[in-house]
Amino acid sequence: MKKLLKSSFSKSIFTFAIAVLLMTIIRNPYHVGILIFLGMNLIITMGLSLLMGYAGQISLGQAAFFGLGAYTTGILTTKLGLPIITAFPLSILLTVSIAFLVGIPTLRLRGHYLAMATLGLGEIVHIVFNELLSLTGGPSGFGNIPLIKIFGIELDNDYKYFVFVWAIVAFILFLSLNIINSRMGRALKSIHREENTASTLGVNTSRLKLTIFVISAGFASMAGFLYAHYVTFLSPGTFSLRFSILLVTMVAVGGMENIWGAITGTVVLTLLPEYLRFFKDFDILIYGIILMSIMILRPEGLYGIKIPLKRLRNNS
Amino acid sequence: MERILNTENLTKHFGGLLAISNLSFDVMQGSITAIIGPNGAGKTTLFNLISGLLKPDSGKILYKEKRLDTKKHWEIPHMGIARTFQNLRVFANMTITENIMMGRYTHSSSGIFSCALNLKRYRNEERDIRERAHYWMEFMNIDSLKGKKLKEIPFEKQRLVEITRAVASEPELILLDEPAAGLNVTETKTLTDSIYKIRELGTTILIVEHDIDLVMEISERIIVLNFGEKIAEGPPKIVRNDEKVIAVYLGSEFAE
Numbered sequence: 001m002k003k004l005l006k007s008s009f010s011k012s013i014f015t016f017a018i019a020v021l022l023m024t025i026i027r028n029p030y031h032v033g034i035l036i037f038l039g040m041n042l043i044i045t046m047g048l049s050l051l052m053g054y055a056g057q058i059s060l061g062q063a064a065f066f067g068l069g070a071y072t073t074g075i076l077t078t079k080l081g082l083p084i085i086t087a088f089p090l091s092i093l094l095t096v097s098i099a100f101l102v103g104i105p106t107l108r109l110r111g112h113y114l115a116m117a118t119l120g121l122g123e124i125v126h127i128v129f130n131e132l133l134s135l136t137g138g139p140s141g142f143g144n145i146p147l148i149k150i151f152g153i154e155l156d157n158d159y160k161y162f163v164f165v166w167a168i169v170a171f172i173l174f175l176s177l178n179i180i181n182s183r184m185g186r187a188l189k190s191i192h193r194e195e196n197t198a199s200t201l202g203v204n205t206s207r208l209k210l211t212i213f214v215i216s217a218g219f220a221s222m223a224g225f226l227y228a229h230y231v232t233f234l235s236p237g238t239f240s241l242r243f244s245i246l247l248v249t250m251v252a253v254g255g256m257e258n259i260w261g262a263i264t265g266t267v268v269l270t271l272l273p274e275y276l277r278f279f280k281d282f283d284i285l286i287y288g289i290i291l292m293s294i295m296i297l298r299p300e301g302l303y304g305i306k307i308p309l310k311r312l313r314n315n316s
Numbered sequence: 317m318e319r320i321l322n323t324e325n326l327t328k329h330f331g332g333l334l335a336i337s338n339l340s341f342d343v344m345q346g347s348i349t350a351i352i353g354p355n356g357a358g359k360t361t362l363f364n365l366i367s368g369l370l371k372p373d374s375g376k377i378l379y380k381e382k383r384l385d386t387k388k389h390w391e392i393p394h395m396g397i398a399r400t401f402q403n404l405r406v407f408a409n410m411t412i413t414e415n416i417m418m419g420r421y422t423h424s425s426s427g428i429f430s431c432a433l434n435l436k437r438y439r440n441e442e443r444d445i446r447e448r449a450h451y452w453m454e455f456m457n458i459d460s461l462k463g464k465k466l467k468e469i470p471f472e473k474q475r476l477v478e479i480t481r482a483v484a485s486e487p488e489l490i491l492l493d494e495p496a497a498g499l500n501v502t503e504t505k506t507l508t509d510s511i512y513k514i515r516e517l518g519t520t521i522l523i524v525e526h527d528i529d530l531v532m533e534i535s536e537r538i539i540v541l542n543f544g545e546k547i548a549e550g551p552p553k554i555v556r557n558d559e560k561v562i563a564v565y566l567g568s569e570f571a572e
Binding site: 186190 | 367394405409410419420422424426442481485
């Protein structure tokens with residue numbers, strides 16, 4: 001039984017089951033909606049965790065990849081009238097190719113060149129969304145993106161979409177856990193620690209870093225695809241540098257040593273602003289204080305904090 | 317006996333500093349060859365050149381009569397050359413078993429997609445990697461460390477972990493960079509036994525070492541470097557009595 005729970009497959013199924021259970025308990029479209037966005041954020045940050053925590057590279061372009069996925073499927077389905085089933089692979093393919101082209105020159109270098117290159121890419125993509133009026137509608141965006149139909153069921157309400165998004169979250173978790181526990185995961189950890197040592201053990205470090213960067217961009221565009229067909233309206237504001245930084249923060253706050261850290265950070269930072277609304281105008285202030293306290297008191301991230309239950313019990 | 321590795325007129329500068337100067341030597345298959353010399357003689361530079369971390373300015377390095385210096389550094393382990401580092405390079409973010417499993421990287425080929433999808437081919441390979449890692453841990457007498465973390469074990473054992481990681485890649489040539497540095501007499505004895513065991517596998521050993529007693533005991537051939545130049549070469553008995561070597565090690569007045 002214990003061994004069964006340890007496999008990547010059962011962890012993913014378990015995550016999916018908890019999410020669906022949570023949905024049936026909540027039964028409130030607004031809160032279910034928040035959890036749908038949480039699912040999308042998780043898909044992006046799991047990819048980012050592979051890149052940051054395991055390969056030791058930072059990308060400030062995840063919002064751009066998220067946006068490229070969303071805009072590509074949006075434009076293909078509305079302006080060109082392509083079916084969603086064709087638009088889906090094309091949107092992933094386009095994003096992944098752009099990531100590949102940006103990654104080739106930058107990942108040959110050591111150091112944080114990827115952060116700089118993706119920062120630039122993010123701005124370029126943002127400008128294109130704003131200025132390519134005929135396709136993107138410019139700053140005011142465009143709408144009427146069709147809904148997804150799967151096995152004849154149209155995903156026209158939050159509950160159906162929730163199940164769809166979280167099934168994909170579970171699948172991405174399954175893929176990520178498998179990568180982490182494989183020879184590739186070990187090679188990534190070795191690169192993070194000591195790139196020269198990794199190469200003296202036969203790891204083609206630039207190629208592996210490029211692969212993981214491209215995979216993380218693929219995950220982000222997957223989330224973008226889900227976003228486009230959920231919100232059905234796209235405008236450039238969503239895909240700004242601000243969002244890229246927020247995603248990096250989620251991974252850092254949760255903990256970079258472990259993918260569960262990224263998951264913790266994403267859950268906390270996605271839900272926190274929603275519940276801080278209670279404080280009205282002070283919400284951003286309190287949000288800032290909480291973030292600062294976490295980074296000062298627990299710089300290695302939230303994940304793995306041991307709550308001293310035993311001590312509490314002994315004292316009482 | 318055939319030679320497995322040789323250099324021809326190898327030269328490497330760092331700015332104005334001549335680290336390796338016009339160096340030519342042969343390493344015979346199955347031998348234990350030591351490279352000695354005072355600090356700054358170019359020993360570690362030579363290892364970095366062989367393992368591809370540095371590129372020579374001129375000259376050649378040949379491994380089984382094939383050019384090595386034109387290869388990319390990550391290709392070199394795939395040709396059957398493993399190395400350890402003077403300043404311990406084990407991965408503190410992995411368990412000890414995982415560290416040894418990294419040594420099997422060159423013997424496995426599952427790509428990122430078969431890993432991600434947990435395909436059967438990958439699962440079989442992963443099981444094989446683990447079994448072989450355990451086998452080499454037993455071979456090197458460190459199987460008691462299974463499941464432990466690096467920070468739980470002493471320095472001496474960490475060095476054995478690094479050597480086992482190199483041995484686990486089943487290399488034909490292994491480069492040991494000061495394996496006895498920081499070890500006491502008993503620990504050095506354990507290390508010596510391990511080195512003999514590796515040699516019995518048929519592996520060629522090239523060793524850089526400061527511990528002269530250890531070098532004289534184990535090596536069949538010694539190459540002495542000083543300021544990047546070879547000043548003597550031969551079996552321990554001859555090198556020990558070489559005037560130039562004595563001058564370098566003890567000061568020139570002793571050579572008279």
